[in-house]
Amino acid sequence: MRRGGRGLMVVSQGEGKGMYGGCRRRKIDALDSLLDLNGERKEGGRVLKVQTVLLAFQHYIVVLGTIVMISSIVVPQMGGSHGDKARVIQTSLFMSGINTLLQTFIGTRLPTVMSASFAYLIPVTSIIKDFSFRTFEDERQRFVHTMRAIQGALIVSSFVNIIIGYSKAWGNFSKFFSPIVIVPTVCLVGLGLFEQGFPQYMKHINERSYFLFERFALLACIAIIWAFAAILTVGGAYNNVSEKTKQHCRTDRSYLLSSAPWIKIPYPFQWGAPIFVASHVFGMMGAALVALFESTGAHYGASRLAGATPPPAHVLSRSIGLQVC
Numbered sequence: 001m002r003r004g005g006r007g008l009m010v011v012s013q014g015e016g017k018g019m020y021g022g023c024r025r026r027k028i029d030a031l032d033s034l035l036d037l038n039g040e041r042k043e044g045g046r047v048l049k050v051q052t053v054l055l056a057f058q059h060y061i062v063v064l065g066t067i068v069m070i071s072s073i074v075v076p077q078m079g080g081s082h083g084d085k086a087r088v089i090q091t092s093l094f095m096s097g098i099n100t101l102l103q104t105f106i107g108t109r110l111p112t113v114m115s116a117s118f119a120y121l122i123p124v125t126s127i128i129k130d131f132s133f134r135t136f137e138d139e140r141q142r143f144v145h146t147m148r149a150i151q152g153a154l155i156v157s158s159f160v161n162i163i164i165g166y167s168k169a170w171g172n173f174s175k176f177f178s179p180i181v182i183v184p185t186v187c188l189v190g191l192g193l194f195e196q197g198f199p200q201y202m203k204h205i206n207e208r209s210y211f212l213f214e215r216f217a218l219l220a221c222i223a224i225i226w227a228f229a230a231i232l233t234v235g236g237a238y239n240n241v242s243e244k245t246k247q248h249c250r251t252d253r254s255y256l257l258s259s260a261p262w263i264k265i266p267y268p269f270q271w272g273a274p275i276f277v278a279s280h281v282f283g284m285m286g287a288a289l290v291a292l293f294e295s296t297g298a299h300y301g302a303s304r305l306a307g308a309t310p311p312p313a314h315v316l317s318r319s320i321g322l323q324v325c
Helices: 030-035 043-078 082-105 118-132 139-166 169-176 179-188 198-202 207-235 243-249 278-305 313-322
Strands: 002-004 007-010 026-028
Touching: 043 082, 043 118, 043 139, 043 207, 082 313, 118 139, 118 278, 139 169, 139 278, 139 313, 169 278, 169 313, 207 243, 278 313
Parallel strands: none
Antiparallel strands: 002 007
């Protein structure tokens, strides 16, 4: 499924082989049916535009939460400061945006958002442990040296995506992607919980509230949790707890906004020339292969939820080859 004007491009039944090649297409106003709370079309599209912006912002929050979580785990272990963590988050968000645009316009053209994968945590942690026993002048130098090693491992491991993708090897393997293979992968990336949780409780209270919380459950949960944490912070509930609890629960201990510059454009090798170590590279290659399965499962799940045909082999190969940022 790809965007086209106000609506989404989908393939009607019986009009060709699929949405990805040489088939007749028809354009329907899918946003009306997906986002209209009352099940009726809205004149002028103003309500749809507002809901589209809110849904896009909700996707951004999902990406931001994943990147902040990963950065908060690895950057302190590397010896980085709050400013370093803010810079890593900025760079990761920038590259996630570029990857999303590439997949939207060139790759699968499905409504998917590309973000950092937790599969890379293990090799990154291994690189951090490798440099934790070495002597550096200060923590800042250790952080920069570790970042350069991570950059080198990522650069080499990205060739796994390029080779597997553009050689069409991954597309040829896709014929073995049966439901037994895809369903567990989709569940692992979270789509198995799509219709569970908070929105189901609202269904028994109010029909309109059910549609609202079905679409904007994440925004509602974030607002409630942050408001509750802010009340506990101001009320002094965390004054006599451990420093680790304060850092994770208080709303005034992240220091990201005060440490981040107003405008910062990432650029290649911003932490210095990359360092290439064979052991680091092989570990990152393993994570790259895991990420390939995650992305493939997400693409199949997104096509199913969007009502599109499953992505064919050449589209999967093209998508995997683009996942190099």
